[in-house]
Amino acid sequence: MLLKVKDIPEGGLRFSIKDKRRSIVYGERNIPLIKPFSGFMEINRRDGGRVIVEGSFTVSLRLVCSRCLEEFEYTIMESFRDVYFPSSFCFDHGVHELSKDDLDVLYYANDEIDLSMVYLEKTYLSIPMKPLCSEDCRGICPICGKNLNYGECDCNKRPVDPRWQQLLAIKEKLMKG
Numbered sequence: 001m002l003l004k005v006k007d008i009p010e011g012g013l014r015f016s017i018k019d020k021r022r023s024i025v026y027g028e029r030n031i032p033l034i035k036p037f038s039g040f041m042e043i044n045r046r047d048g049g050r051v052i053v054e055g056s057f058t059v060s061l062r063l064v065c066s067r068c069l070e071e072f073e074y075t076i077m078e079s080f081r082d083v084y085f086p087s088s089f090c091f092d093h094g095v096h097e098l099s100k101d102d103l104d105v106l107y108y109a110n111d112e113i114d115l116s117m118v119y120l121e122k123t124y125l126s127i128p129m130k131p132l133c134s135e136d137c138r139g140i141c142p143i144c145g146k147n148l149n150y151g152e153c154d155c156n157k158r159p160v161d162p163r164w165q166q167l168l169a170i171k172e173k174l175m176k177g
């Protein structure tokens with residue numbers, strides 16, 4: 001969704017996000033969307049070619065839990081307010097002249113801004129490095145591979161190794177004196 005900056009009217013633009021994509025590419029992965037991107041955006045042009053892009057969006061992704069390896073729905077809801085400067089701005093003014101608050105300013109080139117990148121970038125930043133289906137996901141048993149969220153497995157109840165059993169018997173004897 002490319003927007004020509006010169007096409008932004010005096011009073012600004014306001015519209016709903018209508019994005020039909022059913023998956024997003026994230027690194028090497030293709031993440032399916034359970035609910036597509038929706039939300040709204042408001043765009044205003046200011047002096048010096050500055051463009052204010054604000055709004056909010058929501059999207060639901062299908063992620064894989066890093067502990068139990070099951071798929072789960074991960075919803076992102078974010079509001080944003082970005083300031084875009086024409087890329088010529090940093091050459092004219094020198095980056096050092098920007099105040100600390102401007103450190104996360106963005107730039108656009110060729111008089112256009114890719115509006116879908118506004119929410120795509122924020123989505124990429126919101127995807128956890130190690131997604132969890134829930135904070136207290138119990139993961140899978142490293143021995144039998146059972147998903148422990150559905151109940152215990154028998155691995156912990158196995159009889160003690162016979163060599164240990166001998167030692168335990170000796171220990172018991174010693175304790176008894």
Ligand SMILES: [Zn+2]
Pocket residue numbers: 065066067068069070132133134137138139
């Ligand atoms: Zn899990």
Ligand SMILES: [Zn+2]
Pocket residue numbers: 141142143144145146153154155156
């Ligand atoms: Zn097990």
